[in-house]
Amino acid sequence: MTDRPFLLAAGGTGGHLFPAAALAQELARRGHAVELATDTRAEKYGVEFPARAIHRIPSATIASRSPIGMAKTFSRLGMGYLGALRLLKRVGPKAVIGFGGYPTLPPIFAARTLRIPTAVHEQNAVMGRANRLLSRYVDRVALSFSPTKYLGPKAQPKAIVTGTPVRDAVLAVRDVPYVPPEPASRFLLLVFGGSQGAHFFAELLPQALDLLPSAFRWRLTLVQQAREEDLVGLRHYYEEAGLAAHLASFFRDLPERIAQAHLVIARSGASTVAELMAIGRPAILVPLPHALDNDQLENATRLEQGGGGWCIRQSELSPERLAAELERLFGSPGLLASAAAKSKAMAETEAVTKLADLAEALAGSKETKE
Known part of the structure; x- marks a missing residue:
């Protein structure tokens, strides 16, 4: 497959999708194809997501600890895992990079099964529940803050601080100077x-x-x-x-x-x-x-x-x-x-560059082994 993409996996909220979109834009500038795996909540954002394809993967958040609630959650995650396996076999991504939220679990675990390189990016100063779990198994962990709470001992050796990448629409106004309000002005x-x-x-x-x-x-x-x-x-x-x-x-x-x-x-x-x-x-x-x-x-x-x-x-x-x-x-x-x-x-101005470098390094490590 000559045009193998990077597959980005993100929960269907702006907090997860916006940094994923920033990475997608940078990878596209570098000549890479990008596809997105997310859930149905992404509809309001997904239309504009810079990917050649957007895949909806079944997922579920652990919202109830009752036996029936847990059974429903794991059943849906299992369906998501099988769907992600089929997707990854068909798409053949260079690497799978998760941005948090439970919809990242099926693609990341499917990628591990297929020995595809993996990474997660944590946007917060506290590791999210999904990323906390995944950080034990992925190849690399990208962080926005140092230190980051709940970064486990197994994840620390493979962690790197990249910062949170921001979209091109943000970078476009980065150089607009701040003009403080004058007395009696609006x-x-x-x-x-x-x-x-x-x-x-x-x-x-x-x-x-x-x-x-x-x-x-x-x-x-x-x-x-x-x-x-x-x-x-x-x-x-x-x-x-x-x-x-x-x-x-x-x-x-x-x-x-x-x-x-x-x-x-x-x-x-x-x-x-x-x-x-x-x-x-x-x-x-x-x-x-x-x-x-x-x-x-x-x-x-x-x-x-x-x-x-x-x-x-x-x-x-x-x-x-x-x-x-x-x-x-x-x-x-x-x-x-x-x-x-x-x-x-306080801004990490090179965040998207660092994260794209990490993604390319992941893909390169796989190609070298092959």
């Missing part, structure tokens, strides 16, 4: 999050803005991602309050909007933090509460420790607290500019 606030984050911000933000002095409210231009069911209520509130606001359930040009923002309020998923650092924008990060292993809290804490933003737990973020933070930051352009610079200094 202040652009960008607010976004996953479905839970979007709903929490939709409830919190209007209450917080009501508490801002009018001198700050009239300066504000708000760009906010919200769930479909929250959009009508938010539009009504902002119109009644006389606030300039642009609302949508999903922003396909989010990197450009990050680059335009004076301040970002967001969850702290790995891709979000990586894109904020790559573009260099200050942020108030509100980690998703009750997340397994507190991975978002770890990500936000790393950014805060580097001076690139402020981590506030959801349980501690009242409307009064948010209003006070916004007023403080609105009136401190120097502080915002400093945080923007420190955020950008």
Whole structure:
């Protein structure tokens, strides 16, 4: 097979798919074919994924410890494994690289069965459950942070820190300079999050803005991602309050909007933090509460420790607290500019190059043995 591809495997969320897309773009620039294995959740992202083929592999998350729940989960994973075996025999990939989430389990284990080189990439400061399991068996482990929590002893010798690769759309605005707001000028606030984050911000933000002095409210231009069911209520509130606001359930040009923002309020998923650092924008990060292993809290804490933003737990973020933070930051352009610079200094600018080099090295090791 002369045009054997790299097969990337990723769970069907932006946090897993975006870094996979960044690697796919870089591999394509180097002349390689790329295919993607994911699940049905990827529909909203998969249309634009830079792969010559997208394969849906049956998978399941271990959500219930009951005997019936576990049996259903392992049955579906078994179906996924058999489907992945058939796929890999047909496609004949050079290497299989996973980006986390349970949909990566079947392709990686199938690749091991067929002796195809494997690697996983961990985007968070905490190893995810699927990657934690797979890291024992794959050939290489790529990390975004050093240290990374729960990196097991068997995985440590084969681990390398590459950083989290970001998409071309992010790199395209990386050189847009941060211009701090001037006194009495407009202040652009960008607010976004996953479905839970979007709903929490939709409830919190209007209450917080009501508490801002009018001198700050009239300066504000708000760009906010919200769930479909929250959009009508938010539009009504902002119109009644006389606030300039642009609302949508999903922003396909989010990197450009990050680059335009004076301040970002967001969850702290790995891709979000990586894109904020790559573009260099200050942020108030509100980690998703009750997340397994507190991975978002770890990500936000790393950014805060580097001076690139402020981590506030959801349980501690009242409307009064948010209003006070916004007023403080609105009136401190120097502080915002400093945080923007420190955020950008934390970015791993060669992440996608390092990860593509790792992928080519994996494929080369297989070809050398053959």
